[in-house]
Amino acid sequence: MSLLRIRNLSVAFSTASGAFQAVDAVDFDVDPGEILAIVGESGSGKSVSMLALMGLLPWTATVTADEITFDGKDLLRIDKNARRRIVGNDLAMIFQEPMSALNPCFTVGWQVKESLRYHLGLDRAAQHRRAIELFEQVGIPDPEKRLTAFPHQMSGGMNQRVMIAMAISCKPKLLIADEPTTALDVTIQAQILDLLADLRNETGMGLVLITHDMGVVAETAERVSVQYAGQKIEEQPVGPLFNKPHHPYTAALLDALPERAIERLLPTIPGVVPGQFDRPTGCLFSPRCKFADATCKTTPPATAGTDLGNVRCHYPLNTGEGIAS
Amino acid sequence: MSDTASDVARPSPLREFWFYFRENRGAVIGLWIFGVFAFLALFGPWIAPHDATAQFRDATLQPPFWQEGGNWTFPLGTDPLGRDMLSRLIVGARFSFFVGVVVVSIAASGGILMGLVAGFAPKWVDTIIMRIMDVILAFPSLLLALVLVAILGPSLTNAMIAIAIVLQPHYVRLTRASVLSELQKDYVTSAKVVGAGLPRLMFVTVLPNCLAPIIVQAALSFSTAILDAAALGFLGMGAQPPTPEWGTMLAEAREFILRAWWVVTLPGLAILVTVLAINLMGDGLRDALDPKLKRS
Amino acid sequence: MLNYVLIRLLTFVPTFVGVTLISFGFIRLLPGDPIIVMAGERGLTDERYAELEAQFGFDRPIFVQFWEYLTGVLQGDLGNSFVTKRPVWDEFFALFPATLELSICAMFFAVVLGLPAGVIAAVNRGKFYDRALMSTALIGYSMPIFWWALLLIIVFSGNLQWTPVSGRIDLIYYFPDPTGFMLIDSLRSGQSGAFTSAVRHLVLPTIVLGTIPLAVIARQTRSAMLEVLGEDYIRTARAKGLTSGRINGVHALRNALIPVITVIGLSVGTLLAGAILTETIFSWPGIGKWMVDSIFRRDYPVVQGGLLLIAVAVMIVNLTVDMLYGVINPKIRKR
Numbered sequence: 001m002s003l004l005r006i007r008n009l010s011v012a013f014s015t016a017s018g019a020f021q022a023v024d025a026v027d028f029d030v031d032p033g034e035i036l037a038i039v040g041e042s043g044s045g046k047s048v049s050m051l052a053l054m055g056l057l058p059w060t061a062t063v064t065a066d067e068i069t070f071d072g073k074d075l076l077r078i079d080k081n082a083r084r085r086i087v088g089n090d091l092a093m094i095f096q097e098p099m100s101a102l103n104p105c106f107t108v109g110w111q112v113k114e115s116l117r118y119h120l121g122l123d124r125a126a127q128h129r130r131a132i133e134l135f136e137q138v139g140i141p142d143p144e145k146r147l148t149a150f151p152h153q154m155s156g157g158m159n160q161r162v163m164i165a166m167a168i169s170c171k172p173k174l175l176i177a178d179e180p181t182t183a184l185d186v187t188i189q190a191q192i193l194d195l196l197a198d199l200r201n202e203t204g205m206g207l208v209l210i211t212h213d214m215g216v217v218a219e220t221a222e223r224v225s226v227q228y229a230g231q232k233i234e235e236q237p238v239g240p241l242f243n244k245p246h247h248p249y250t251a252a253l254l255d256a257l258p259e260r261a262i263e264r265l266l267p268t269i270p271g272v273v274p275g276q277f278d279r280p281t282g283c284l285f286s287p288r289c290k291f292a293d294a295t296c297k298t299t300p301p302a303t304a305g306t307d308l309g310n311v312r313c314h315y316p317l318n319t320g321e322g323i324a325s
Numbered sequence: 326m327s328d329t330a331s332d333v334a335r336p337s338p339l340r341e342f343w344f345y346f347r348e349n350r351g352a353v354i355g356l357w358i359f360g361v362f363a364f365l366a367l368f369g370p371w372i373a374p375h376d377a378t379a380q381f382r383d384a385t386l387q388p389p390f391w392q393e394g395g396n397w398t399f400p401l402g403t404d405p406l407g408r409d410m411l412s413r414l415i416v417g418a419r420f421s422f423f424v425g426v427v428v429v430s431i432a433a434s435g436g437i438l439m440g441l442v443a444g445f446a447p448k449w450v451d452t453i454i455m456r457i458m459d460v461i462l463a464f465p466s467l468l469l470a471l472v473l474v475a476i477l478g479p480s481l482t483n484a485m486i487a488i489a490i491v492l493q494p495h496y497v498r499l500t501r502a503s504v505l506s507e508l509q510k511d512y513v514t515s516a517k518v519v520g521a522g523l524p525r526l527m528f529v530t531v532l533p534n535c536l537a538p539i540i541v542q543a544a545l546s547f548s549t550a551i552l553d554a555a556a557l558g559f560l561g562m563g564a565q566p567p568t569p570e571w572g573t574m575l576a577e578a579r580e581f582i583l584r585a586w587w588v589v590t591l592p593g594l595a596i597l598v599t600v601l602a603i604n605l606m607g608d609g610l611r612d613a614l615d616p617k618l619k620r621s
Numbered sequence: 622m623l624n625y626v627l628i629r630l631l632t633f634v635p636t637f638v639g640v641t642l643i644s645f646g647f648i649r650l651l652p653g654d655p656i657i658v659m660a661g662e663r664g665l666t667d668e669r670y671a672e673l674e675a676q677f678g679f680d681r682p683i684f685v686q687f688w689e690y691l692t693g694v695l696q697g698d699l700g701n702s703f704v705t706k707r708p709v710w711d712e713f714f715a716l717f718p719a720t721l722e723l724s725i726c727a728m729f730f731a732v733v734l735g736l737p738a739g740v741i742a743a744v745n746r747g748k749f750y751d752r753a754l755m756s757t758a759l760i761g762y763s764m765p766i767f768w769w770a771l772l773l774i775i776v777f778s779g780n781l782q783w784t785p786v787s788g789r790i791d792l793i794y795y796f797p798d799p800t801g802f803m804l805i806d807s808l809r810s811g812q813s814g815a816f817t818s819a820v821r822h823l824v825l826p827t828i829v830l831g832t833i834p835l836a837v838i839a840r841q842t843r844s845a846m847l848e849v850l851g852e853d854y855i856r857t858a859r860a861k862g863l864t865s866g867r868i869n870g871v872h873a874l875r876n877a878l879i880p881v882i883t884v885i886g887l888s889v890g891t892l893l894a895g896a897i898l899t900e901t902i903f904s905w906p907g908i909g910k911w912m913v914d915s916i917f918r919r920d921y922p923v924v925q926g927g928l929l930l931i932a933v934a935v936m937i938v939n940l941t942v943d944m945l946y947g948v949i950n951p952k953i954r955k956r
Contacts, residue, residue, distance in 0.1 A: 088862030100853040105875045150951050460639035463932045467894035475916045593768030601763040
């Protein structure tokens with residue numbers, strides 16, 4: 001029984017110059033206790049899909065989907081109050097910039113205890129105990145003293161730990177981490193990722209990790225969903241994805257990793273992600289793809305089956321029928 | 326590389342600005358009213374049915390045409406000296422418009438220049454300029470203007486000078502704050518590296534990027550200037566009678582509040598409508614120019 | 622925090638000196654010879670002229686004159702009024718409570734109505750309440766307040782006869798040993814109807830004086846709230862599943878209050894400017910009316926001294942607001 005099922009999710013924003021399709025018919029599945037990574041460049045719509053799930057998009061966004069089911073509940077048609085009881089409780093999210101994601105006017109202790117008070121109804125003493133417990137769990141030294149600190153008095157890494165503590169305070173079934181380490185130092189990155197993986201092992205919660213860093217994916221993920229320009233273009237378990245990527249984009253991303261460099265110059269992917277005003281007809285990746293031909297440029301590719309990782313490509317790689325890349 | 330991009334072009338900055346501005350219906354209405362106001366200011370004397378200072382002794386304190394005793398010769402009635410209200414109001418637009426334009430020009434140009442200097446100059450120059458501005462800002466604006474006019478002598482010109490001096494520190498502060506924050510940015514460093522001289526750096530590189538809040542402030546100052554000039558006129562320190570400046574008209578009318586409401590209500594209404602229009606425009610400008618409120 | 626306080630106090634000094642310089646220079650900027658101006662229309666004999674010159678120190682170099690003025694000011698000696706012959710300092714403090722009382726009431730009116738208005742407008746952005754409240758606020762500060770006062774007088778004093786036209790209290794009441802604050806005095810005296818009379822006299826001037834600050838506070842609160850509502854930590858609060866009431870009223874408002882309190886404090890300057898007009902129209906015996914009358918009566922020591930005292934009062938309020946800002950903004954309070 002999957003924990004999260006999303007089918008055909010699309011998000012459009014209304015802007016000064018017309019509608020912008022940020023997310024285009026994507027599907028997601030997360031099983032209980034699974035770690036799913038969503039990878040893509042900036043502008044691929046990876047954060048937007050998850051924000052839509054949580055109900056955190058601004059009023060200019062229009063969210064449409066065939067199905068959004070979490071823990072057996074229909075989040076698409078749910079009423080506001082019921083949604084609020086789930087969000088922050090069973091379904092939690094942490095964000096990219098820990099320094100600005102915490103309220104500067106309240107102590108971190110107050111902010112963590114708020115979730116406990118609101119969702120679990122604990123009394124003062126219980127809140128205090130649990131808050132200390134949580135801080136210890138996420139690895140904040142000297143937790144009792146830290147409860148009275150303000151966000152600006154602590155480092156980015158510490159703040160991110162506070163955010164994680166806040167998010168797991170009600171023992172969520174699924175934690176969505178939106179680029180949790182992008183704004184942090186490399187050494188702290190490793191610590192935070194280890195923390196998230198450990199928490200998964202300890203509590204059995206599912207984890208959706210949004211990132212643009214393939215290194216992070218290799219370290220932590222179990223399954224990977226690759227997004228490009230708002231579309232899901234491939235999804236595979238992490239091992240097979242790294243060994244036999246099916247989509248040229250995934251292959252190009254992997255080729256660009258320094259660990260895989262064969263020559264002195266790192267290969268890059270020429271061009272940029274299409275924005276609002278230059279969306280190609282046909283396959284969205286065709287302007288930058290070295291295998292693109294006339295069909296690619298005119299006809300949008302269909303989604304292949306699960307055996308080929310749901311790849312959206314007219315000529316997927318590593319199909320076993322021939323050798324490419 | 327392929328050129329199969331679909332053809333939605335990036336809109337030009339002016340068109341984008343107009344998109345946001347136009348959305349704000351109030352701002353557009355304000356623009357129209359301001360247009361009428363400017364038109365009256367320019368062509369007033371030729372549009373007005375009568376001469377604004379001509380006194381019709383046998384028609385003093387006539388009510389507007391919709392009340393009993395009024396007629397169409399003097400559609401909005403006459404004042405205690407028999408002067409036609411409509412003509413006086415129309416010609417009065419000229420003075421208010423003139424005040425707004427002159428005050429904003431002086432305050433803005435002086436203020437922007439000083440703000441630029443304060444932002445670019447060494448710390449001690451900056452400190453001196455800001456202290457002077459602090460001193461001016463320590464006085465309540467109307468009070469300072471009043472005292473200045475008392476020194477210079479009551480007249481509309483002196484009122485304009487006084488108000489311009491009082492409004493200037495706002496521009497200095499605003500420009501300086503923008504300049505200081507722009508100076509941190511990379512594009513300024515690259516301009517310096519390429520060899521831009523100081524005048525070019527100040528006026529061509531940095532200033533255009535500071536203009537948005539200044540434009541909004543200019544709209545706000547326009548209306549403040551009109552209100553302050555009217556206040557000074559009301560206190561007897563601005564335009565002197567028989568000049569048909571709206572504030573001065575209110576001063577003359579004060580004793581007739583209960584007898585002849587139109588002599589009091591109409592000039593004030595004229596001020597209100599004009600200032601409201603300008604403020605609506607100013608709000609629209611601010612919303613359209615503020616990058617944080619943009620949607621894309 | 623200490624750093625912050627010290628810097629603020631240090632900037633107070635040169636500004637104070639600057640303000641004194643301006644008020645000192647004022648009388649010397651008048652066209653014509655200041656002594657002849659001061660003497661008025663009676664004319665002077667040469668000896669009398671020399672006497673006055675020596676008395677006011679005009680025969681000494683300008684720096685010495687300024688120094689003497691500055692030291693005089695610090696001791697509270699601002700000269701005497703030409704008209705009443707009483708020390709300017711005494712007159713100021715005799716009339717100050719009237720303006721203070723009116724200003725406090727006006728500020729209270731502005732904050733109590735303006736803050737909630739701004740919050741409601743921000744939360745309902747683009748919808749009816751936002752547009753209605755902001756339109757009203759816009760009209761509020763587009764109006765010439767002297768006209769607004771006259772309109773209110775026409776309606777409430779003229780047609781409805783609910784409020785009086787001038788003064789602070791009905792003339793039949795007399796309070797020995799007053800504090801200067803009519804509301805306090807009337808309550809303390811226990812005379813029947815005194816308090817009501819004081820309140821009725823306060824209503825229109827409060828509304829008139831408070832209208833612009835009300836509009837400004839409403840707009841600034843809305844703008845600060847909108848800015849705060851776009852911040853990341855509000856998204857985090859939503860991700861915690863909190864109610865909008867809690868998010869707006871606690872998480873957002875607490876942050877929005879920081880710039881708004883600064884605005885409230887800085888409105889004091891506007892308040893004093895507005896007091897000039899309000900007091901003139903309602904014959905409210907406060908500092909504003911005193912200044913206007915003195916300007917017309919050419920009572921220059923009063924104008925000079927009053928200017929200085931008012932400016933210093935505004936500076937003290939600004940300084941206090943700065944300090945308050947340092948306290949309520951945790952980023953400054955705790956380094």
